[in-house]
Amino acid sequence: MKNEAIANALYEQGWCIVDDFIGEDFRMALLKEQQEILDHGQFRHAGIGKGDDFKIKPEIRSDKVSWMDHRLLTPLQSKYWAAMEELRMAINQRCFLGLRSFEAHFAMYPPGSFYLRHLDQFQDVKYRVVTAILYLNEEWDEGDGGAVRMYFPGENGEESNTDIYPKGGRLVVFLSGEIPHEVLPTRRERISITGWFRDIEY
Numbered sequence: 001m002k003n004e005a006i007a008n009a010l011y012e013q014g015w016c017i018v019d020d021f022i023g024e025d026f027r028m029a030l031l032k033e034q035q036e037i038l039d040h041g042q043f044r045h046a047g048i049g050k051g052d053d054f055k056i057k058p059e060i061r062s063d064k065v066s067w068m069d070h071r072l073l074t075p076l077q078s079k080y081w082a083a084m085e086e087l088r089m090a091i092n093q094r095c096f097l098g099l100r101s102f103e104a105h106f107a108m109y110p111p112g113s114f115y116l117r118h119l120d121q122f123q124d125v126k127y128r129v130v131t132a133i134l135y136l137n138e139e140w141d142e143g144d145g146g147a148v149r150m151y152f153p154g155e156n157g158e159e160s161n162t163d164i165y166p167k168g169g170r171l172v173v174f175l176s177g178e179i180p181h182e183v184l185p186t187r188r189e190r191i192s193i194t195g196w197f198r199d200i201e202y
């Protein structure tokens, strides 16, 4: 699926799944680099909230993250960042969301970990507009758990939901302020890069 088609789906339905967004070689290289960062202990318990509201709450989310610094990207991370820049421009052309910058972290969900239902936009600073999650895992079975469950408003106020498994190479894109979602408990280590397009400058 081309970036224009992703932007179009985002415009039409607010979300989109793209299989094989990246090729196998690139996926494996990113996974290896992520593993090296992990081995060097550069992952931290993830938190919720921003600024003074930031808290580590393992009862809400139990993943570990390593933020990328856009001024200090490795060559592989630069390639990922460039792909996201292209997607950002395509989304701006189609959706007029005024996306101006991007932030991203590697995420590792150890076996047994999860992230309860939430929206990606912070309550007081709403600069996260579009979420893009890229999964790096080796093949994934439904029995491995770890799906991201997205919730949609349905008929007569009822809700429907869809489970998306973290299959390697898959990209999931959605409006950060509109689609509540959760990560169901995973039985295997679950690796991804989560990125957010923002309507503020760096």
Ligand SMILES: O=C(O)CCC(=O)C(=O)O
Pocket (backbone or CB within 6 Å): 107, 115, 120, 133, 147, 148, 181, 182, 183, 192, 194
């Ligand atoms: O990894 C996922 O599928 C979702 C992660 C998530 O919801 C988040 O980091 O905000």
Ligand SMILES: [Fe+2]
Pocket (backbone or CB within 6 Å): 118, 119, 120, 181
């Ligand atoms: Fe999220």
